[in-house]
Amino acid sequence: xxxxQKLAELGWTLPEAPKPIAAYVPAVRSGNLLFVSAQLxxxxxxxxxxxxxxSAVPIPLAQQAAALCAVNALAVAFAELGDWQRLxxxxxxxxxxxxDDGFGDQxxxxxxxxxxxxxxxxxxxxxxxxxxxVNALPLNTAVEAEFLFEVR
Amino acid sequence: xxxxQKLAELGWTLPEAPKPIAAYVPAVRSGNLLFVSAQLxxxxxxxxxxxxxxSAVPIPLAQQAAALCAVNALAVAFAELGDWQRLxxxxxxxxxxxxDDGFGDQxxxxxxxxxxxxxxxxxxxxxxxxxxxVNALPLNTAVEAEFLFEVR
Amino acid sequence: xxxxQKLAELGWTLPEAPKPIAAYVPAVRSGNLLFVSAQLxxxxxxxxxxxxxxSAVPIPLAQQAAALCAVNALAVAFAELGDWQRLxxxxxxxxxxxxDDGFGDQxxxxxxxxxxxxxxxxxxxxxxxxxxxVNALPLNTAVEAEFLFEVR
Numbered sequence: 001x002x003x004x005q006k007l008a009e010l011g012w013t014l015p016e017a018p019k020p021i022a023a024y025v026p027a028v029r030s031g032n033l034l035f036v037s038a039q040l041x042x043x044x045x046x047x048x049x050x051x052x053x054x055s056a057v058p059i060p061l062a063q064q065a066a067a068l069c070a071v072n073a074l075a076v077a078f079a080e081l082g083d084w085q086r087l088x089x090x091x092x093x094x095x096x097x098x099x100d101d102g103f104g105d106q107x108x109x110x111x112x113x114x115x116x117x118x119x120x121x122x123x124x125x126x127x128x129x130x131x132x133x134v135n136a137l138p139l140n141t142a143v144e145a146e147f148l149f150e151v152r
Numbered sequence: 153x154x155x156x157q158k159l160a161e162l163g164w165t166l167p168e169a170p171k172p173i174a175a176y177v178p179a180v181r182s183g184n185l186l187f188v189s190a191q192l193x194x195x196x197x198x199x200x201x202x203x204x205x206x207s208a209v210p211i212p213l214a215q216q217a218a219a220l221c222a223v224n225a226l227a228v229a230f231a232e233l234g235d236w237q238r239l240x241x242x243x244x245x246x247x248x249x250x251x252d253d254g255f256g257d258q259x260x261x262x263x264x265x266x267x268x269x270x271x272x273x274x275x276x277x278x279x280x281x282x283x284x285x286v287n288a289l290p291l292n293t294a295v296e297a298e299f300l301f302e303v304r
Numbered sequence: 305x306x307x308x309q310k311l312a313e314l315g316w317t318l319p320e321a322p323k324p325i326a327a328y329v330p331a332v333r334s335g336n337l338l339f340v341s342a343q344l345x346x347x348x349x350x351x352x353x354x355x356x357x358x359s360a361v362p363i364p365l366a367q368q369a370a371a372l373c374a375v376n377a378l379a380v381a382f383a384e385l386g387d388w389q390r391l392x393x394x395x396x397x398x399x400x401x402x403x404d405d406g407f408g409d410q411x412x413x414x415x416x417x418x419x420x421x422x423x424x425x426x427x428x429x430x431x432x433x434x435x436x437x438v439n440a441l442p443l444n445t446a447v448e449a450e451f452l453f454e455v456r
Contacts, residue, residue, distance in 0.1 A: 136437030
């Protein structure tokens, strides 16, 4: 699985693993599960999208933000594992979309993350998912997502 | 554990496993854990309840919707496992209730799912739970729930 | 790991494990993972803080509420395990903050729980985390948090 090459083909660069914004750690491994903390769509420390979807953030930008959360999660996983061969698959992702009341297209937004993981990791990128809308998120981010990987 | 007979006694029929509404898979197994994607209260493709609880959806209907999420999760688990004997127990459920501001009876709503699992599976249906209210959910569903099973 | 002594140094007393407010169980163990149900900030059955952060509940009080959720989760873990030596580490916590629209300091609130766990358990208290804002929570609690522990 050549994650970085696949990311490059899609126009992404693997960043440094983002640092947590508060008193937690980027990831914890227990057995063969790697729990990656909820990621924000930050690039070089700046949020890609803030505010509610779709009034402040149109769906295509929110999808990009979800994809960026996934890229950041891959960076965290690599920082923990040191070797892509130890990344077995994505097990579950949780996607949180800051939503206007009445907005119901959170699944489209979350697809930004889901499709990126499958494009980059193939079948190993397929995952169970829970996606919800919320009225507020940390730092006013439009999207936040957490990731559970199986590792070896 | 005769899940289908118990469901029938309670007036439910095990449906076909619902297909994901977006780019994820119904369930992923890792070790002895089966992560089932968040389920909507769909029956034959139609949502049982949309909008906020309780202004658009009264609590009893929301409870039915939560129960239907659980029935759908059992259908997904059976489709993955092929044999009820491989279903050991429910470990955790997460329940999301589209809520009016100030509504605080999400636990009653979530009991629709929790009580069904216990009626159908007995002690093996008892589970840890996290229940929250949110202002918006995919497809405007009133209730959504994800499920973690232990399997063999 | 002397959890009760550390709690006492910080001014906390380990309570009786809170009873679930509905049809679920306090915790479920599967393999080496202990899933603790979402905890409310209750002390002797009373919620420490209700309503939205920050309009009804200032951040410092919400942080205390988050810490109290963590204390209650430790009580649940101890009731399950019977021996602190069987508690290996905190793996993940999920923190839900009842938030005003536009509030973005949920991470500060969640630090109330995260910092307590690290003060009490040292490195074993470090964890992955997902923190979100929501518009409504059970019993109108200001904060709710669930906990995943590794156990032996």
